[in-house]
Amino acid sequence: MDTRISPNASFHTDAVKLTLLQSSGAVPLEAIPVLDYADFYDLLVERLANPECHCLTYYGFPWRNEIRCLACIADDTHHTVEVYAYALPKSDNLRLEAISEKIPAMHIFERELAENFGIDFFGHPWLKPVRLAWNRSDLSQTLRNYPFYAIDSESLHEVGVGPIHAGVIEPGHFRFICNGEEILHLEIQLGYQHRGVEHLFVQHKKLTQRTVLAESIAGDTAVGHTWAFAQVMEALMHLQPDETTELNRTLALELERMAIHTGDMSALFVDVAYQLGSAVLGVLRTPLINFFQQWCGNRFAKGLVRVGYSPYPLQPALAEQLDKMLIAYKARYLQMMEHALSLPSVQARFEKNGEVSLAQMQTIGAVGMAARMAGLARDIRISHPFGNFRQSPIATHLKEGGDVWARAHLRHDEILTSMQYLRDHLPKLQPAVQNIPTSYPALPAEHFALALTEGWRGEICHCAVTDQHGEIAHYKVKDPSMHNWLALALACRNLDISDFPVNNKSFNLSYCGFDL
Amino acid sequence: MIAEYKILRKHGWQFIPDVFAVTLPESYQQGRPIITELAVANEILQKAIENCPTGALSGQADALQIDLGACVFCGECQRICGSDKIKFTNDYQIATNAREGLVVRQGQHPPIRLQPDKIRKEIRSYFGGSLKLRQISAAGDNSAEWELNACSNPNFDMGRFGIEFLASPRHCDGIVITGPISQNMAEATQICYDAVPNPKIVVLAGTDAISGGIFAGSPALDRSFLDKYPIDLYVPGNPPHPLAFICGILDLMRSRKK
Numbered sequence: 001m002d003t004r005i006s007p008n009a010s011f012h013t014d015a016v017k018l019t020l021l022q023s024s025g026a027v028p029l030e031a032i033p034v035l036d037y038a039d040f041y042d043l044l045v046e047r048l049a050n051p052e053c054h055c056l057t058y059y060g061f062p063w064r065n066e067i068r069c070l071a072c073i074a075d076d077t078h079h080t081v082e083v084y085a086y087a088l089p090k091s092d093n094l095r096l097e098a099i100s101e102k103i104p105a106m107h108i109f110e111r112e113l114a115e116n117f118g119i120d121f122f123g124h125p126w127l128k129p130v131r132l133a134w135n136r137s138d139l140s141q142t143l144r145n146y147p148f149y150a151i152d153s154e155s156l157h158e159v160g161v162g163p164i165h166a167g168v169i170e171p172g173h174f175r176f177i178c179n180g181e182e183i184l185h186l187e188i189q190l191g192y193q194h195r196g197v198e199h200l201f202v203q204h205k206k207l208t209q210r211t212v213l214a215e216s217i218a219g220d221t222a223v224g225h226t227w228a229f230a231q232v233m234e235a236l237m238h239l240q241p242d243e244t245t246e247l248n249r250t251l252a253l254e255l256e257r258m259a260i261h262t263g264d265m266s267a268l269f270v271d272v273a274y275q276l277g278s279a280v281l282g283v284l285r286t287p288l289i290n291f292f293q294q295w296c297g298n299r300f301a302k303g304l305v306r307v308g309y310s311p312y313p314l315q316p317a318l319a320e321q322l323d324k325m326l327i328a329y330k331a332r333y334l335q336m337m338e339h340a341l342s343l344p345s346v347q348a349r350f351e352k353n354g355e356v357s358l359a360q361m362q363t364i365g366a367v368g369m370a371a372r373m374a375g376l377a378r379d380i381r382i383s384h385p386f387g388n389f390r391q392s393p394i395a396t397h398l399k400e401g402g403d404v405w406a407r408a409h410l411r412h413d414e415i416l417t418s419m420q421y422l423r424d425h426l427p428k429l430q431p432a433v434q435n436i437p438t439s440y441p442a443l444p445a446e447h448f449a450l451a452l453t454e455g456w457r458g459e460i461c462h463c464a465v466t467d468q469h470g471e472i473a474h475y476k477v478k479d480p481s482m483h484n485w486l487a488l489a490l491a492c493r494n495l496d497i498s499d500f501p502v503n504n505k506s507f508n509l510s511y512c513g514f515d516l
Numbered sequence: 517m518i519a520e521y522k523i524l525r526k527h528g529w530q531f532i533p534d535v536f537a538v539t540l541p542e543s544y545q546q547g548r549p550i551i552t553e554l555a556v557a558n559e560i561l562q563k564a565i566e567n568c569p570t571g572a573l574s575g576q577a578d579a580l581q582i583d584l585g586a587c588v589f590c591g592e593c594q595r596i597c598g599s600d601k602i603k604f605t606n607d608y609q610i611a612t613n614a615r616e617g618l619v620v621r622q623g624q625h626p627p628i629r630l631q632p633d634k635i636r637k638e639i640r641s642y643f644g645g646s647l648k649l650r651q652i653s654a655a656g657d658n659s660a661e662w663e664l665n666a667c668s669n670p671n672f673d674m675g676r677f678g679i680e681f682l683a684s685p686r687h688c689d690g691i692v693i694t695g696p697i698s699q700n701m702a703e704a705t706q707i708c709y710d711a712v713p714n715p716k717i718v719v720l721a722g723t724d725a726i727s728g729g730i731f732a733g734s735p736a737l738d739r740s741f742l743d744k745y746p747i748d749l750y751v752p753g754n755p756p757h758p759l760a761f762i763c764g765i766l767d768l769m770r771s772r773k774k
């Protein structure tokens with residue numbers, strides 16, 4: 001198997017699509033054939049009917065005097081990404097047949113296209129605004145006047161929560177329609193966190209600015225998102241980071257996964273009123289993120305990933321400290337978790353709470369943890385390996401049941417697997433120096449690049465398009481939460497409303513990653 | 517019961533006894549920077565200024581300065597100039613109540629502290645013993661929010677000082693804003709502030725909140741709220757360290773015991 005194919009060679013063209021091998025690459029934009037919408041529609045419906053395929057991203061951007069739309073489809077069996085395109089004239093009167101009617105997982109992308117460009121996707125079940133971006137096509141639509149879904153009935157009532165929630169967390173609005181204590185319907189409206197991230201990738205011209213921006217897409221996933229950004233840039237620049245850099249990034253990604261999962265387990269115990277579990281796991285998260293502080297100076301690993309090199313290559317002595325810390329962590333972690341998960345009071349609140357089925361997750365196109373906890377095998381580390389996962393695969397876990405219990409157990413398994421992966425690879429680190437590039441190559445003109453990583457929430461996809469001067473003309477970010485928020489809404493159906501918090505925490509989806 | 521006792525024993529005490537006297541590891545590079553008088557070639561300085569992602573680093577060869585209210589602590593300037601010219605230290609006490617107090621100048625290394633004469637009188641008389649805060653994440657990236665949550669965990673345990681985050685603004689004495697304040701959060705931020713009874717304080721936690729950080733200049737922001745009210749405390753950081761936040765709040769509430 002090729003460990004990495006040079007970005008241009010990694011694509012081969014056939015009549016209608018481009019196929020990109022593995023997790024990142026760049027091609028001239030004109031190499032992506034522009035289809036008629038009818039052909040695009042048929043091809044996507046055909047490919048997405050295959051359960052081994054799913055849509056990574058589907059978006060539009062202004063290109064010359066038209067709107068160019070690209071859909072990137074992951075094929076898990078062949079470890080490839082297919083890119084399909086069509087073009088639309090700029091017009092106030094765009095109507096297209098919705099793919100969502102046949103492939104519901106496409107709903108979110110069509111909603112985004114509708115919001116950004118005013119495209120009317122007929123047959124779409126609900127063209128609900130995604131985030132009310134500052135540059136949306138219809139500025140008269142706002143979060144204030146947004147008409148929430150309503151049911152007219154004397155026996156039902158609505159509960160509105162947010163944008164500001166009770167705790168110290170990000171804002172979003174949840175609108176419950178309840179029959180007594182029971183949730184019939186949950187509508188989630190986001191957009192409060194919208195900062196114009198994609199626009200800023202174009203507005204900011206310096207690489208340092210763009211890198212810091214990538215770190216701030218979701219500050220709890222600094223490694224996952226910044227690595228995707230770095231891969232996009234490296235694909236465009238034809239830079240191949242050395243093995244040390246790739247290994248450093250891989251280990252950082254798994255440490256990030258462990259740290260967040262540990263904090264999330266603590267939060268789950270808060271919501272079932274198990275104070276000791278919450279306190280102990282909160283304390284156990286501290287040495288993990290403090291290790292990042294020792295490694296790169298920042299508890300959230302901001303600064304650790306840079307385009308083309310590793311500013312803080314992990315040295316053997318520090319790696320040994322990490323290993324020792326993990327041994328100590330493991331003993332304490334297992335002692336706590338084995339006890340906590342055996343408690344009837346915890347089991348009673350986790351089991352059969354917020355169940356979703358495999359079929360539902362397949363239908364909505366769930367990715368990452370939200371897919372795996374219901375038995376749907378989606379993991380970019382396995383299907384489109386990147387970094388050190390190419391040479392040295394990591395185990396992925398699947399759960400059945402799709403309830404809070406499954407989500408908690410998946411985290412538990414992933415913590416242990418990431419820890420083992422770290423411990424297996426730490427001894428491989430050699431003394432290394434910072435390999436700071438003296439300068440970076442210019443970006444090629446009119447190219448498209450794509451990169452994938454698997455952050456702790458799931459699949460992250462970044463895409464960039466350059467203009468005729470080699471400047472970034474458009475940048476697209478997809479956080480796994482794009483797909484997965486709907487999973488939370490489905491999990492909450494027919495639950496008691498008091499079970500909402502623990503379900504929300506069990507998914508722990510990103511507001512800022514979604515709102516951008 | 518016995519299992520839980522064993523767990524408790526294994527973990528022992530976790531809290532940091534004196535939050536003002538912690539020595540963070542040398543590798544912590546998010547503290548107060550020092551800019552020395554060392555002569556560095558002009559191209560190098562220009563390169564550092566040019567590469568600074570937020571314009572926090574500015575000035576001439578003999579008068580460089582870093583505005584911690586804009587700095588995202590990326591370490592780029594230190595990497596370019598060398599750590600004998602610019603060094604981010606492990607001094608985490610970088611909160612202050614004066615915006616200009618966040619500017620660190622070449623050759624001057626005083627600690628960053630609050631300016632007592634600028635602390636509004638009612639703050640210490642009303643809130644000296646306890647301070648309840650409503651946190652508003654206004655497009656924060658969730659790292660500052662995690663750090664503010666960590667302030668209440670068993671390690672940092674700010675509850676022992678009477679400082680707490682509460683759910684209802686009506687029970688609170690002030691707000692703590694994280695994030696650069698998006699247009700879509702501007703109204704909610706105002707409503708929440710209005711719901712806090714007088715007198716009340718405003719704290720900005722993290723570089724994004726203080727200056728917009730890497731989001732400064734984005735057309736999706738609306739920072740007009742900040743022009744309307746006095747800001748009582750700035751806690752820089754990307755994200756702010758829990759100790760920076762707790763020490764800053766404590767200095768605002770009461771004078772340090774000698």
Ligand code: SF4
Nearest residue numbers: 568587588590591593
């Ligand atoms: S550390 Fe601060 S001053 Fe230095 S380059 Fe980064 S943002 Fe600028």
